[in-house]
Each structure stands twice: as C-alpha cells, then as structure tokens.
Amino acid sequence: MLPLEDGFSRRFHYLRLSVTDVCNFRCAYCLPDGYRPDGRKSFLSLDEIRRVVAGFAAMGTRKVRLTGGEPSLRRDLSAIIKAVANTPGIEKVAMTTNGYRLKEQAREWFDAGLTALNVSVDSLDPRQFHQITGENKLAEVMEGIEAALAAGFKSVKINAVLLKGLNDHQLDAFLVWIKHKPIELRFIELMQTGEMDSLFRDRHASGDFIKQQLLGNGWVQQLRGLDDGPAQVLMHPESQGRVGLIMPYSKDFCASCNRLRVSSVGKLHLCLFGDNGVDLREQLQADAQQVELQQQIQQALSTKVARHWLHEGNTGMTPHLASIGG
Ligand code: SAM
Numbered sequence: 001m002l003p004l005e006d007g008f009s010r011r012f013h014y015l016r017l018s019v020t021d022v023c024n025f026r027c028a029y030c031l032p033d034g035y036r037p038d039g040r041k042s043f044l045s046l047d048e049i050r051r052v053v054a055g056f057a058a059m060g061t062r063k064v065r066l067t068g069g070e071p072s073l074r075r076d077l078s079a080i081i082k083a084v085a086n087t088p089g090i091e092k093v094a095m096t097t098n099g100y101r102l103k104e105q106a107r108e109w110f111d112a113g114l115t116a117l118n119v120s121v122d123s124l125d126p127r128q129f130h131q132i133t134g135e136n137k138l139a140e141v142m143e144g145i146e147a148a149l150a151a152g153f154k155s156v157k158i159n160a161v162l163l164k165g166l167n168d169h170q171l172d173a174f175l176v177w178i179k180h181k182p183i184e185l186r187f188i189e190l191m192q193t194g195e196m197d198s199l200f201r202d203r204h205a206s207g208d209f210i211k212q213q214l215l216g217n218g219w220v221q222q223l224r225g226l227d228d229g230p231a232q233v234l235m236h237p238e239s240q241g242r243v244g245l246i247m248p249y250s251k252d253f254c255a256s257c258n259r260l261r262v263s264s265v266g267k268l269h270l271c272l273f274g275d276n277g278v279d280l281r282e283q284l285q286a287d288a289q290q291v292e293l294q295q296q297i298q299q300a301l302s303t304k305v306a307r308h309w310l311h312e313g314n315t316g317m318t319p320h321l322a323s324i325g326g
C-alpha cells in the first residue's frame with residue numbers, strides 16, 4: 001500500500017486543516033447559536049501546523065485547504081499560509097472563508113502564497129443572507145470576492161448550502177451573477193450533523209433538482225478525473241462561470257473521497273462523519289518526531305472505512321462542521 005492510500009485503493013493527496021473552531025457568523029446549519037468557547041481548547045500553534053503539514057507532505061499530500069471555524073479570525077493567518085506554501089511538496093494552498101475579512105486581506109493572503117479560495121455565499125438576497133448567516137454582510141462579502149479576483153486569484157469558488165424553501169429557487173440569479181465571471185458556484189447539499197434537530201428534516205433538498213434544471217438548459221456535465229474530489233461539475237458554452245454539485249447522499253459519493261482532515265486541536269479525522277479522531281498532537285512537539293507522526297498517520301489510514309452511514313441516520317461524532325473543518 002502506498003503511504004497515503006487506504007484499503008479501498010483511494011489516494012489522499014488532499015488535506016483539510018482546521019486552524020480554529022471560532023467563528024463570528026451564526027449559520028443556521030452550523031453554529032445557529034454562535035460559537036461557544038470551550039475553555040480547555042488550545043488551537044494548533046504555527047509550529048505545530050508547520051510540522052503536521054510537513055508530515056503529510058512527506059507522505060504525498062500536495063494540496064492543503066485551511067478552514068475552520070472561520071480561518072480569517074486567526075491573527076497569524078498570513079504566516080500560516082506562508083508556512084504551508086513553503087513546505088516542500090505542497091503545490092496548492094486553498095482556504096474556505098465566510099468572506100468577512102476578504103476585502104482587506106485578499107492581496108496579503110495571495111502574496112503569502114494562497115492559490116485558491118472558496119467563499120461561502122448562501123444567498124444573493126441581502127435579507128436572506130442575513131437570515132441564514134446571522135450577519136448582514138452580503139455587500140462586504142461580494143466586495144471581498146471582487147477584491148480577490150483583482151488581487152490575482154484566477155478564479156474563486158463559491159459555496160452555497162442548498163436549503164429548501166430558502167435558496168433552492170435562486171438558481172437563475174446565481175447563474176446571471178457568474179455568467180461573465182471566473183467563478184465556480186458549488187451547491188452543497190445540507191448534511192446532517194449531531195447538533196442539528198429539525199433543520200435537516202425541514203430544509204434538506206437534493207442537488208439533483210438543480211442538476212436536472214441545468215441539464216435541461218444546455219449545461220453539460222464534465223468527466224471526472226481519477227484524482228478529482230466528489231464534486232460533479234457542469235459547464236455551459238455561454239457561461240464563463242461553472243456550477244459544481246456536492247451531493248453527499250448520492251450513490252458512490254464516498255468512492256471518490258480524496259481528503260483527510262486534521263482538526264484545530266490536531267486530531268486526524270478519516271471521515272467528516274466518523275469517530276472521535278486520532279490525536280496527533282503529541283507527535284507535533286518537535287521536528288525530530290516526523291517518523292512517529294508519519295507512522296501514526298499511516299496506521300490510522302489503514303482503518304478508514306468504505307463509506308459514511310448518513311443514510312442510516314448515523315452522523316458520527318461531529319456536532320457541527322465548524323468543529324472539524326467542513
Ligand atoms: N467559516 C468558513 C465558511 O463558512 O466558509 C469555513 C468553515 S465552514 C464549516 C466550511 C463550509 O462548510 C462552508 O461552505 C459551509 O457552508 C459548509 N457547511 C457547514 N455546515 C454544513 C452542513 N451542515 N451541511 C453542508 N455544508 C455545511
């Protein structure tokens with residue numbers, strides 16, 4: 001077995017690294033009551049981040065996504081981006097953000113070595129954006145996206161969580177917005193997590209509904225490469241922007257899994273909906289521990305199971321995605 005391959009021949013060149021659990025938004029599907037501090041937690045330091053990324057890179061990781069919570073709330077974020085980008089073997093450094101600090105920071109992050117950006121925009125209607133995220137900040141986020149394109153990012157991906165009765169009928173408005181922009185709009189099906197009660201029952205909508213509308217209007221689904229992640233991507237000859245669909249409840253979603261996750265406290269999670277995670281932190285205290293770190297990662301990966309159990313209503317130990325880095 002190759003260093004970052006599991007028992008089902010899936011390869012994991014992609015690491016999602018959470019740098020904080022803290023968030024300043026209150027998205028209805030994630031932290032509806034806002035972030036509640038847990039006094040015992042200390043997030044990975046810059047040195048620990050450097051070491052964990054070096055360990056994964058030595059085993060074949062080529063892409064790292066920084067996420068959270070809200071990664072831009074870390075004061076040392078630019079230093080983190082620089083450290084990850086300068087790790088031998090790492091070719092791509094991406095980040096997922098709510099866009100809150102994008103307008104002021106886009107250029108600094110780009111200059112630090114960030115190569116790709118996902119910004120969450122669940123609605124283009126300011127009032128609905130406020131309703132979903134708890135923050136009246138759509139205008140600032142949209143300015144941030146323009147600032148990112150101006151700063152040098154060749155394209156930006158937009159994450160929109162599909163919510164029945166809220167944004168599931170806004171496809172046309174989104175398509176008009178991306179028509180002349182280098183944007184990939186990604187609709188993500190709402191995923192059930194441990195702390196979610198009635199929201200999933202009331203708001204979950206299948207991405208298939210969007211896919212059928214697109215296919216009926218001249219959009220064409222792109223073939224997926226072996227190493228591509230689980231997104232289904234569609235293009236249209238008259239649109240510069242593309243649309244991606246992430247449908248975790250669709251058949252064979254897990255077969256294309258290509259990512260591992262490390263939480264903000266240094267736990268390796270083999271699946272978003274898995275168990276408590278494998279604690280790597282003891283192995284992140286000195287540069288000399290790289291061999292033990294890599295052995296621990298390899299050992300954990302050999303236990304990765306074939307698929308999640310969401311269909312059976314089993315959401316694993318994840319209370320919400322802010323706790324593990326969605
Ligand atoms: N705070 C940043 C943001 O919102 O972009 C990064 C962290 S957030 C957990 C990462 C992504 O997960 C966001 O695009 C968010 O919309 C998505 N997300 C959070 N909870 C989700 C859920 N229950 N189902 C589907 N997507 C979810």
Ligand code: SF4
Pocket residue numbers: 023024025026027030031068069070098120321322
């Ligand atoms: Fe914060 Fe992102 Fe969760 Fe929204 S989805 S509450 S912005 S971590």
